[in-house]
Amino acid sequence: MTLSARETAWARIHLLARQPGAGSIRPLFDADPERFERFHRKACGILLDMSKTSIDSEILAALLELAQASQVTARRDAMAAGQIVNQTEQRAVLHMALRAPRSAGFRAALPEGGYEDASASVEETLERMRQFTRAIHTGDIRGATGETFTDVINIGIGGSDLGPFMASRALWTVRSPMRPLYLANADAHNWEAIRPRLNPHRTLMLVASKTFTTAETMANARVVRGWLERNLGEAGARRHMAALSTNHEATSAFGIMPDRVFGFHDWVGGRFSLWSAIGLSIALGCGWDEFSQLLAGARSMDEHFLTAPPEQNLPLLLALITAWHVNGLGLKAHAILPYDHRLSRFPAHLQQLEMESLGKRVTLAGEPVRHDTGPVIFGEPGTNAQHSFMQLLHQGTTPVPADFVLVANPNHPYADNHRLLLANGLAQAEALLRGRTEAEVTAEMRKAGTPPEEIARLLPHRLFPGDRPSTTLLLDRLDAYTLGQLVALYEHKVFCLGALWDIDAFDQWGVELGKQLAKSILPELEPAGRVGEHDPSTAGLIARIRDMQGNPN
Ligand SMILES: O=P(O)(O)OC[C@H]1O[C@](O)(CO)[C@@H](O)[C@@H]1O
Numbered sequence: 001m002t003l004s005a006r007e008t009a010w011a012r013i014h015l016l017a018r019q020p021g022a023g024s025i026r027p028l029f030d031a032d033p034e035r036f037e038r039f040h041r042k043a044c045g046i047l048l049d050m051s052k053t054s055i056d057s058e059i060l061a062a063l064l065e066l067a068q069a070s071q072v073t074a075r076r077d078a079m080a081a082g083q084i085v086n087q088t089e090q091r092a093v094l095h096m097a098l099r100a101p102r103s104a105g106f107r108a109a110l111p112e113g114g115y116e117d118a119s120a121s122v123e124e125t126l127e128r129m130r131q132f133t134r135a136i137h138t139g140d141i142r143g144a145t146g147e148t149f150t151d152v153i154n155i156g157i158g159g160s161d162l163g164p165f166m167a168s169r170a171l172w173t174v175r176s177p178m179r180p181l182y183l184a185n186a187d188a189h190n191w192e193a194i195r196p197r198l199n200p201h202r203t204l205m206l207v208a209s210k211t212f213t214t215a216e217t218m219a220n221a222r223v224v225r226g227w228l229e230r231n232l233g234e235a236g237a238r239r240h241m242a243a244l245s246t247n248h249e250a251t252s253a254f255g256i257m258p259d260r261v262f263g264f265h266d267w268v269g270g271r272f273s274l275w276s277a278i279g280l281s282i283a284l285g286c287g288w289d290e291f292s293q294l295l296a297g298a299r300s301m302d303e304h305f306l307t308a309p310p311e312q313n314l315p316l317l318l319a320l321i322t323a324w325h326v327n328g329l330g331l332k333a334h335a336i337l338p339y340d341h342r343l344s345r346f347p348a349h350l351q352q353l354e355m356e357s358l359g360k361r362v363t364l365a366g367e368p369v370r371h372d373t374g375p376v377i378f379g380e381p382g383t384n385a386q387h388s389f390m391q392l393l394h395q396g397t398t399p400v401p402a403d404f405v406l407v408a409n410p411n412h413p414y415a416d417n418h419r420l421l422l423a424n425g426l427a428q429a430e431a432l433l434r435g436r437t438e439a440e441v442t443a444e445m446r447k448a449g450t451p452p453e454e455i456a457r458l459l460p461h462r463l464f465p466g467d468r469p470s471t472t473l474l475l476d477r478l479d480a481y482t483l484g485q486l487v488a489l490y491e492h493k494v495f496c497l498g499a500l501w502d503i504d505a506f507d508q509w510g511v512e513l514g515k516q517l518a519k520s521i522l523p524e525l526e527p528a529g530r531v532g533e534h535d536p537s538t539a540g541l542i543a544r545i546r547d548m549q550g551n552p553n
Pocket of ligand 1: 156157158159160208209210211212213214217270271356508511
């Protein structure tokens with residue numbers, strides 16, 4: 001049987017991963033004092049250090065071969081050309097058009113044939129967003145009682161929340177023009193926690209939903225609209241509402257004035273939408289210049305992704321590292337550890353970006369995948385992570401690859417704190433690599449005067465296996481531009497993994513079943529409802545909830 005180029009490339013990866021010592025990192029440093037120099041790359045101001053992984057020249061060459069055999073470059077070019085790369089939904093994928101000037105000339109293929117001018121509609125929407133933002137900030141647009149808007153509440157979930165929330169958290173300062181707040185959870189405790197901080201006379205409400213049908217978002221939008229109406233009347237409330245959506249019919253049915261609807265297109269996936277109208281809360285909260293810089297930074301990463309050779313291409317390299325860990329070494333979790341508090345929502349954003357994109361079990365052709373796909377993504381900002389889950393990364397039974405994001409220069413004057421932060425980030429990665437040997441632990445305990453029997457008792461608990469992989473991304477500073485670069489880097493990493501695994505990284509059918517079942521359970525929880533057909537566990541739980549709420553079964 002002849003193997004295809006892809007199969008051959010995969011076979012090579014698996015073979016390399018089975019070599020004795022594969023997965024070991026420390027010997028690679030021992031053998032090559034220049035390893036850091038040879039295994040770090042710098043592009044777009046981001047330094048990517050992959051030397052603390054077990055990838056050596058041979059493995060890197062094999063991974064690059066896999067990328068070539070998987071036609072990552074050709075697929076990338078097809079995406080940039082606006083072809084229908086989201087095959088199951090028959091859509092082009094053009095978030096890159098959102099941050100490109102009109103002269104870039106992005107076009108989106110239409111399923112019925114022909115193309116639409118993506119860049120033209122992006123430019124038009126951006127200009128409307130810019131004017132609206134300016135008018136809100138200058139007070140040309142005011143609330144129903146003539147007061148200026150001080151707060152903007154973005155009501156959305158998933159990609160209509162996580163990206164804008166992450167970016168606002170990173171970019172907002174006390175000097176920013178408005179306070180951006182985010183309401184996502186259908187649990188009204190979320191709204192109850194936000195409401196006391198808001199003055200209805202000064203609050204602008206954005207309903208952010210690509211489809212404008214998402215149950216959680218619509219439930220929250222009705223609650224907040226009701227609050228505005230009670231305080232301002234129906235007509236007054238309308239002056240406080242805007243929508244970010246592709247569904248103009250539904251926004252108008254909800255009562256949002258047509259000139260307050262900022263649209264985008266189905267070639268923008270939810271988790272890639274923070275650059276579109278969905279990012280309006282970033283512009284309003286942090287300022288138009290910041291939003292523009294965010295787009296410009298992402299654009300610079302797009303240009304790098306589209307033009308850099310594979311061996312220098314940061315998104316591709318990040319993807320190949322993950323492929324090595326998941327498929328070569330069988331490591332199925334991945335930690336995101338930003339050592340910058342402004343990036344505290346970054347892991348949450350990447351959770352959706354990576355897991356919704358890459359949590360797939362069939363190929364584009366609908367065949368079962370032959371390789372594992374997306375790992376579990378989780379994370380917290382350092383140093384908080386160290387005091388919660390890092391124990392498992394250091395001494396748990398399975399290595400968990402981690403991305404450390406370090407920022408050399410802070411945007412605050414507390415140099416001591418920043419040194420402490422960086423020292424911890426560097427130390428965690430070093431500890432994962434280096435580990436701690438029996439000789440080291442024994443010597444340290446002896447020095448501390450620990451009796452021999454106590455040393456023997458504690459020794460196994462105090463050993464660190466080391467040789468655990470991590471990748472470091474080092475930024476000079478974090479600002480809107482570099483944030484744009486960082487987020488776009490991960491977006492393109494996801495694209496590359498989708499191509500390597502031959503899956504559709506742009507659909508999300510896996511979220512549908514739960515939504516459908518929730519619809520059928522909903523009436524069963526009403527006071528006069530009845531428990532329907534379910535598995536015994538679900539039926540039992542519904543019955544108990546009805547009991548606890550004092551409703552008959
Ligand atoms: O913007 P919408 O249409 O409300 O969707 C919100 C989110 O829901 C999802 O469809 C998943 O349920 C995400 O892909 C999306 O980001």
